[in-house]
Amino acid sequence: MAVDVETVVKIAAYAGGGMAMGFGAIGAAVGEGYTAARANLAISRSRNPEISGEIFKNMLVGQAVAESASIFALVIAILLLFLDVPLPSLLKAAALLAAGISMGFGAIGSGVGSGYPGGEACFGIAKQPEIASQLTTNMLIGSAVCQTPAIFSMVVALMLMFIEFGNAPLQPTWAAYLGAGLSMGLAAIGSGYGGGLAAGASCEGISRQPKTAPSVTTIMLVGQAVSQTPSIFGLLISFILMFKSFPESTALSAAMALLAAGICMGFGGIGPGIGNGMAAEGAVRWVARNVEHAGDLMRIMLVGQAVSQSTAIYAMVVSLVLIFVV
Amino acid sequence: MGELGRLDQLIIPFLGHNITLNLKVMLMTWIVFIALIVLGLFASRKKKILPGPIQAFGELIVSMLYGLTEDALGKERAKTYGPLVCALFMFLLLSNWLGIIPHLEEPTKDLNTTLGLGIMGFIIAHYAGIKSKGFKAYIKEYFQPIFFMMPLNLIGELAKIVSISFRLFGNIMGGSIIILVVSYLTYSVVLPPFLYAFFGLFVGTIQAFVFTMLTIVYISVQVK
Numbered sequence: 001m002a003v004d005v006e007t008v009v010k011i012a013a014y015a016g017g018g019m020a021m022g023f024g025a026i027g028a029a030v031g032e033g034y035t036a037a038r039a040n041l042a043i044s045r046s047r048n049p050e051i052s053g054e055i056f057k058n059m060l061v062g063q064a065v066a067e068s069a070s071i072f073a074l075v076i077a078i079l080l081l082f083l084d085v086p087l088p089s090l091l092k093a094a095a096l097l098a099a100g101i102s103m104g105f106g107a108i109g110s111g112v113g114s115g116y117p118g119g120e121a122c123f124g125i126a127k128q129p130e131i132a133s134q135l136t137t138n139m140l141i142g143s144a145v146c147q148t149p150a151i152f153s154m155v156v157a158l159m160l161m162f163i164e165f166g167n168a169p170l171q172p173t174w175a176a177y178l179g180a181g182l183s184m185g186l187a188a189i190g191s192g193y194g195g196g197l198a199a200g201a202s203c204e205g206i207s208r209q210p211k212t213a214p215s216v217t218t219i220m221l222v223g224q225a226v227s228q229t230p231s232i233f234g235l236l237i238s239f240i241l242m243f244k245s246f247p248e249s250t251a252l253s254a255a256m257a258l259l260a261a262g263i264c265m266g267f268g269g270i271g272p273g274i275g276n277g278m279a280a281e282g283a284v285r286w287v288a289r290n291v292e293h294a295g296d297l298m299r300i301m302l303v304g305q306a307v308s309q310s311t312a313i314y315a316m317v318v319s320l321v322l323i324f325v326v
Numbered sequence: 327m328g329e330l331g332r333l334d335q336l337i338i339p340f341l342g343h344n345i346t347l348n349l350k351v352m353l354m355t356w357i358v359f360i361a362l363i364v365l366g367l368f369a370s371r372k373k374k375i376l377p378g379p380i381q382a383f384g385e386l387i388v389s390m391l392y393g394l395t396e397d398a399l400g401k402e403r404a405k406t407y408g409p410l411v412c413a414l415f416m417f418l419l420l421s422n423w424l425g426i427i428p429h430l431e432e433p434t435k436d437l438n439t440t441l442g443l444g445i446m447g448f449i450i451a452h453y454a455g456i457k458s459k460g461f462k463a464y465i466k467e468y469f470q471p472i473f474f475m476m477p478l479n480l481i482g483e484l485a486k487i488v489s490i491s492f493r494l495f496g497n498i499m500g501g502s503i504i505i506l507v508v509s510y511l512t513y514s515v516v517l518p519p520f521l522y523a524f525f526g527l528f529v530g531t532i533q534a535f536v537f538t539m540l541t542i543v544y545i546s547v548q549v550k
Binding site: 075079141144145148151152154155158159162215218221222225226228229232233235236294295298299302303306309310313314316317 | 394397398478481482485488489492493496497499500501503504507508511524528529532535536539540543546547550
């Protein structure tokens with residue numbers, strides 16, 4: 001059965017679209033479920049039933065933000081399904097598949113993560129109804145920053161779909177594109193989830209001590225920013241894989257080295273992202289209880305994160321060696 | 327869609343190498359510089375005890391940023407690094423907001439801008455570290471906890487430049503690519519203004535703050 005190039009491109013686009021939406025649906029649903037569960041708990045625990053409306057409103061806002069990761073996935077999936085490819089080639093097929101992989105995996109972490117601030121904000125409103133608007137603002141900032149890894153994944157997906165990479169040789173380059181998608185998509189999982197832990201802790205902390213809100217929000221942002229570092233390494237590796245031009249070689253090992261570089265950075269970024277998020281969660285939680293030690297807590301958080309991040313740096317070094325040396 | 331990934335470049339051959347100038351980015355950077363200088367002149371001209379609106383706005387920003395610097399670095403060092411922090415934050419804020427105006431683009435959308443600022447922060451942090459601890463103690467830190475960790479510590483320090491500059495670049499460029507694609511798909515109806523508000527104003531403000539905070543934090547990790 002002879003399959004022409006156009007069919008292969010179509011197959012890749014459909015497979016990519018399916019993966020983008022299928023995997024992309026996992027995270028947001030889990031996160032939204034957590035928000036709803038915390039909101040129910042909050043309503044049943046709170047002593048005045050009047051604020052249940054406020055909690056319900058906050059839950060819907062929080063879920064709407066958590067949903068945005070899977071909306072990104074939906075946009076990419078629909079684009080992949082209805083895309084017109086002007087010059088079909090096998091390379092384009094690899095790029096489209098990689099776009100789906102990048103977006104699908106990339107939406108998981110951010111979706112789960114941004115459920116946490118929503119849930120904790122609902123719970124906080126039940127405890128302190130008078131600071132409801134402050135909690136909602138903090139929740140929005142926290143969960144918007146959680147979306148950053150998903151946004152990076154979407155950017156890589158859009159670049160893979162729309163940029164014409166010229167006449168790159170098919171042989172190693174197809175693996176580079178697939179590696180770019182895997183590197184960004186997988187590395188975004190941990191960072192999105194970790195950022196959510198920090199944001200959740202900040203909502204909980206503000207509801208406990210509203211006066212500490214400025215320092216709590218600041219430390220949350222720094223902690224989230226450092227949790228995102230593994231996904232930024234993923235972005236760097238996928239940029240290198242997309243834009244470096246590789247010499248043509250029919251040897252399979254050259255292609256596999258590029259694919260392995262993407263897999264290495266992708267999986268290597270998951271753990272450090274979650275671990276950094278846990279460090280940030282702890283720091284944020286204790287700053288809210290003990291604001292006069294904010295400086296020490298922040299320094300210890302950063303040192304701890306730097307150590308936990310070293311595994312992501314090992315992964316990045318190995319990926320760079322795979323790309324440039326092997 | 328052809329706009330995606332296109333750059334206005336001027337390439338000058340020089341002694342066998344090519345010097346590449348990103349003209350549009352340079353122009354946008356100068357627009358931000360001029361806007362900042364004008365804002366500064368208006369805020370500090372005719373200072374009064376009862377401040378006018380622009381002076382009050384300027385005082386608010388400066389006192390907030392000085393407060394953040396003092397929390398991280400202490401009162402003495404805040405006097406040295408406070409102006410840097412204020413200038414950095416205001417530059418990044420205006421740069422990230424510039425994309426809302428039609429036909430203008432964020433200078434931070436170009437990796438050269440963010441990488442330059444990242445390297446600047448890195449050099450300042452390490453200079454501050456050497457100045458406060460002395461050269462010997464500074465070098466010794468790289469051999470902690472065991473001497474053969476030196477290469478990894480070094481890479482870890484250099485990775486900070488990558489992470490700080492790619493974070494800003496990725497967010498701003500990502501926002502503008504998403505806006506471009508969505509505008510193309512919806513024929514610029516309904517959705518783009520909201521996306522500009524989210525990616526330009528909201529994400530832009532947060533990322534400017536995060537970049538500034540991380541620069542302060544890198545300095546404070548070095549000096550302590």
